[in-house]
Amino acid sequence: MTITQTKTKSPAPDERVAKRSPFQKLLGRPEVGALVGAIVLFIFFALVSPTFTQPGALATILYGSSTIGIMAVGVSLLMIGGEFDLSTGVAVITSALTASLFSWYFTTNVWVGVGLALVVSLSVGFINGWILIKTKLPSFIVTLATFLMLTGLNLGLTRLIGGSVSSPSISTMDGFASARAVFASSVSVGGVDIKITVFYWFALVAVATWVLMRTRVGNWIFAVGGDANAARAVGVPVKATKIGLFMAVGFCAWILGMHNLFAFDTVQSGEGVGNEFLYIIAAVIGGCLLTGGYGSAIGGAIGAFIFGMANKGIVYAQWNPDWFKFFLGLMLLLATIVNLIVKRRAELK
Amino acid sequence: MNAKEIDQQTLLQNEKDPLTHTPVHLLSLDGVGKHYGNIIALSEVTMAVDNGRVTCVLGDNGAGKSTLIKIIAGLHQHDAGTLKIMGQERKFSSPRDALDVGIATVYQDLAVVPLMPIWRNFFLGSELTSGFGPFKSMDVEKMKDITLKELAAMGIDLRDVEQPIGQLSGGERQCVAIARAVYFGAKVLILDEPTAALGVKQSGVVLRYILQARDRGLGVIFITHNPHHAFPVGDRFLLLKRGKSIGYYDKKDITLDELTAQMAGGAELAELAHELEQLGGHSDVVKEVQGEVADVSQTTGKTYG
Numbered sequence: 001m002t003i004t005q006t007k008t009k010s011p012a013p014d015e016r017v018a019k020r021s022p023f024q025k026l027l028g029r030p031e032v033g034a035l036v037g038a039i040v041l042f043i044f045f046a047l048v049s050p051t052f053t054q055p056g057a058l059a060t061i062l063y064g065s066s067t068i069g070i071m072a073v074g075v076s077l078l079m080i081g082g083e084f085d086l087s088t089g090v091a092v093i094t095s096a097l098t099a100s101l102f103s104w105y106f107t108t109n110v111w112v113g114v115g116l117a118l119v120v121s122l123s124v125g126f127i128n129g130w131i132l133i134k135t136k137l138p139s140f141i142v143t144l145a146t147f148l149m150l151t152g153l154n155l156g157l158t159r160l161i162g163g164s165v166s167s168p169s170i171s172t173m174d175g176f177a178s179a180r181a182v183f184a185s186s187v188s189v190g191g192v193d194i195k196i197t198v199f200y201w202f203a204l205v206a207v208a209t210w211v212l213m214r215t216r217v218g219n220w221i222f223a224v225g226g227d228a229n230a231a232r233a234v235g236v237p238v239k240a241t242k243i244g245l246f247m248a249v250g251f252c253a254w255i256l257g258m259h260n261l262f263a264f265d266t267v268q269s270g271e272g273v274g275n276e277f278l279y280i281i282a283a284v285i286g287g288c289l290l291t292g293g294y295g296s297a298i299g300g301a302i303g304a305f306i307f308g309m310a311n312k313g314i315v316y317a318q319w320n321p322d323w324f325k326f327f328l329g330l331m332l333l334l335a336t337i338v339n340l341i342v343k344r345r346a347e348l349k
Numbered sequence: 350m351n352a353k354e355i356d357q358q359t360l361l362q363n364e365k366d367p368l369t370h371t372p373v374h375l376l377s378l379d380g381v382g383k384h385y386g387n388i389i390a391l392s393e394v395t396m397a398v399d400n401g402r403v404t405c406v407l408g409d410n411g412a413g414k415s416t417l418i419k420i421i422a423g424l425h426q427h428d429a430g431t432l433k434i435m436g437q438e439r440k441f442s443s444p445r446d447a448l449d450v451g452i453a454t455v456y457q458d459l460a461v462v463p464l465m466p467i468w469r470n471f472f473l474g475s476e477l478t479s480g481f482g483p484f485k486s487m488d489v490e491k492m493k494d495i496t497l498k499e500l501a502a503m504g505i506d507l508r509d510v511e512q513p514i515g516q517l518s519g520g521e522r523q524c525v526a527i528a529r530a531v532y533f534g535a536k537v538l539i540l541d542e543p544t545a546a547l548g549v550k551q552s553g554v555v556l557r558y559i560l561q562a563r564d565r566g567l568g569v570i571f572i573t574h575n576p577h578h579a580f581p582v583g584d585r586f587l588l589l590k591r592g593k594s595i596g597y598y599d600k601k602d603i604t605l606d607e608l609t610a611q612m613a614g615g616a617e618l619a620e621l622a623h624e625l626e627q628l629g630g631h632s633d634v635v636k637e638v639q640g641e642v643a644d645v646s647q648t649t650g651k652t653y654g
Contacts, residue, residue, distance in 0.1 A: 219487065230456075233424070233454065233456060234444070236442055
């Protein structure tokens with residue numbers, strides 16, 4: 001019965017296209033390694049810990065995944081475009097601090113700060129991209145410099161303006177309630193409270209996937225990452241594409257930064273250091289090639305979900321969380337090896 | 350040497366376009382030169398490209414072939430002489446500029462992005478879209494169909510345009526790039542050493558596509574260091590050496606042997622034969638070498654270049 005149904009549903013294939021089984025098609029996707037890993041991990045934790053599959057626990061896992069996943073969307077696109085960003089972790093905090101400190105110092109409505117934070121986040125991305133294009137230095141160096149500078153600015157300016165290492169509380173200011181509703185509320189789905197960041201995450205993944213697969217810009221992103229010279233030679237605006245990608249990362253940092261701010265109402269200025277690697281790990285586990293030109297936004301999302309499952313699953317299984325980092329490293333290694341095999345198959349055949 | 354050179358002074362004034370019979374060349378260079386700092390890469394190059402004609406640019410490594418095509422393709426700007434498109438003087442600031450007036454370039458090494466599917470490569474930079482404003486998306490099915498059809502028209506039998514282009518052979522990749530240029534209405538097609546990295550059979554296939562592009566009315570500029578590839582398909586031959594033109598011939602005025610001898614440089618060839626003689630080579634062998642030196646040097650250039 002099911003067989004006949006699938007037969008009638010499948011569209012008439014071009015007679016010149018050799019038939020590939022759905023399994024073969026799946027193997028050709030960048031995120032296949034991550035998908036297999038995610039399924040194995042899910043079954044594993046479901047068996048080990050009965051609480052793992054409870055709706056409440058799944059909502060918590062999804063929330064944890066979304067805080068990595070939102071950034072992983074931008075970072076995945078950037079990596080497909082052939083570049084790195086090491087400043088993402090602190091850029092999230094920069095965005096949150098900008099909104100917080102500006103509206104506190106000038107006692108404006110917090111939405112003014114939120115708007116300014118967006119401008120600052122996009123500017124950080126633009127500056128990263130612009131320096132990269134102008135100097136032709138590797139993005140590793142350029143964004144490492146940005147990372148260090150932002151880390152210093154976060155600490156220095158917060159102490160200078162607020163007089164403390166954490167930003168002052170803005171919970172009583174105008175617009176805080178509405179901003180919290182937008183960036184840090186929960187939505188009840190079937191009796192389970194799901195954080196709004198999960199929906200932002202899904203929306204960003206959907207938009208990024210559409211852009212990659214179905215728009216000209218997506219074609220350009222693959223091209224500038226795969227071979228920037230070839231792309232330029234056929235008329236692709238390589239510089240604009242790369243700068244745009246860094247700005248997209250900035251946009252993601254703004255969303256996550258606003259969530260961090262309005263979920264807790266203060267921001268620790270020293271936070272965020274090290275998170276940039278989590279975003280990169282999510283993208284790499286999800287099948288994005290470090291060298292660019294290959295990958296998917298969905299892969300990055302699966303990578304983030306693996307991270308979320310491992311992070312929370314260890315807690316639900318009542319293990320020592322010390323093992324988490326070991327596990328993450330192992331996943332990264334396995335995922336990178338799978339990616340390498342994929343790339344060799346594509347290039348050397 | 351009784352090959353008759355084309356008079357470069359009268360070339361650009363008197364010759365008529367073979368199709369429209371108007372006294373205008375599709376593309377013409379007059380005394381074009383280019384220097385990088387104090388290094389003169391190219392000087393005083395004069396040539397013309399017409400519809401349905403193949404102009405071959407021949408020269409050894411470092412002769413200035415790459416510089417010449419980079420100027421025509423818009424990657425570099427010339428700093429002496431004039432470049433005219435249909436009689437209008439132009440200076441391209443980017444490859445996009447050159448593409449917009451119908452000059453398409455197929456590069457030997459950077460023709461395509463290996464990890465991307467064939468259809469994405471085919472339309473790269475000129476994607477078909479449907480929809481409006483921010484919801485403008487690519488017309489994927491149409492693009493795949495056209496890719497398949499255009500490649501079939503060029504005689505490339507592909508099963509799946511979704512496979513990464515890196516999986517195709519070197520010759521097939523060149524052909525995809527040529528088909529792409531033809532489809533996008535190129536008037537001038539520049540081919541940068543399309544046969545350099547290919548075997549004998551694959552080279553033959555690419556040469557056939559060059560003739561097909563010519564028969565479709567394109568002006569083809571074929572860059573090569575192999576006179577054996579250039580002679581069968583070329584209508585005119587521009588020989589470059591150390592950044593200067595050392596000859597510009599019509600096919601009826603030159604033979605393959607003369608072309609080969611010109612390329613290799615008579616004096617150097619003699620010197621090499623002399624050297625081999627001194628090293629104790631048989632006189633037969635030396636004679637043979639004298640004839641084949643050009644080929645051998647090309648073959649090695651091919652392997653390591």
